[in-house]
Amino acid sequence: MQDGGGGGGGGDGNSMHLLLSILADGEEQARRLLGELPPADDEGQLLGQGPAAECCRGVAEQLLCTFRKAIAVAKAIEAAGGDSPRSANEGGAGMAGRDAAQAQERQGQGVCKRRKGLPRWTEKFRIPDDANLEYTPDDGFSWRKYGQKDILGAKFPRGYYRCTYRNAQGCAATRQVQRSDADLAVFDVTYQGAHTCLQAQRRAAAPPPPPDVQRSPPALQDPDMQLLENFRNGLKVETDGLPPPPPCFHGDGTTAFSFAYAAAGAAGYSPAESGGQRLLQGGGCFAPATFSSPAATTSAGPGYFVHCTRGAHESPELAEVVSAATASDRAGFDYSMYLHQHDLDAHLPFPFDPMFGHPSSHGQHGDA
DNA sequence: CTGTTTTGACCGTCTGG
């Protein structure tokens, strides 16, 4: 009814400046925090410090990176005039236009579809084979269902969820869950908006477990956690036949990703906490990641994958940002052009993120 | 009693004529 078109758009200039100001403060605080921590040696080990300090440094670095990304996004939105055109819908199963050909054509042309609004991106979840039909993807966040709708061309209805803390904390994050027609074990989950609630902050604050711990989680005693773990164990990376993304490799061969902190500006999502099973199709890596993704390290086998179908394509200007980011491929995207006041480290790995998508996925919907 | 889910209705957006 009074949903005002389903999204607030970019907001006015004053609020955007306020947002930028707040983000700049946060970045400065993160920088100071990082400065307070002892330096790390070549292998990333803190000199004379234990794992706890190591964790703190990693979190601080990622926090800093997150603020920088958020600033970049905010500036991009501001540059776009805060008024985005029709938001592009998620692709794939979610797009049920008058006919599939039209839908494909629209996607191929990058034509905007519906609803203005927050950045959105699609992920795919694969549930365990032994899960029942009512099983729904659990990303660790608390969602409240507010609607369900049959989608034209889809065998299964789409569920609409919003953050449980929408009213209490004004969290605007929403997600749409739809079971794949092709594979009953696969869910297309479209996220929209960032978690601004406390659960996102808790996740962001929680230090990620060491990679080996992630790969070999301790015995789970909580049935819910067992269920979640079962789900996690069934994750995989989908490449859709596309060339493999340029992930951030650690020296030890593990693939680092920091979707958690990319998503802090997008969904407040932490792979470390929800299993680290999400893998950006583009291998998002924004920070000197201190943890590795089991999904990224084990791309074989059943599992879970992410489609970053779209991100900040909310406006032509923003689309340019995306294009610039994506066209540069491995060279990464020069966000410094959007960070006039905040220098970015040249070595900062920041090629892709769920807000901006990956070259492959971007091209899939934009330049195909 | 409180919070969540279900479900029909309404509204905004998109597209073709």
Add this chain to the structure above:
DNA sequence: CCAGACGGTCAAAACAG
């Protein structure tokens, strides 16, 4: 510009803990 189609959201009722 208009009308139809569709996706997304609202809100009341039902349900669950």
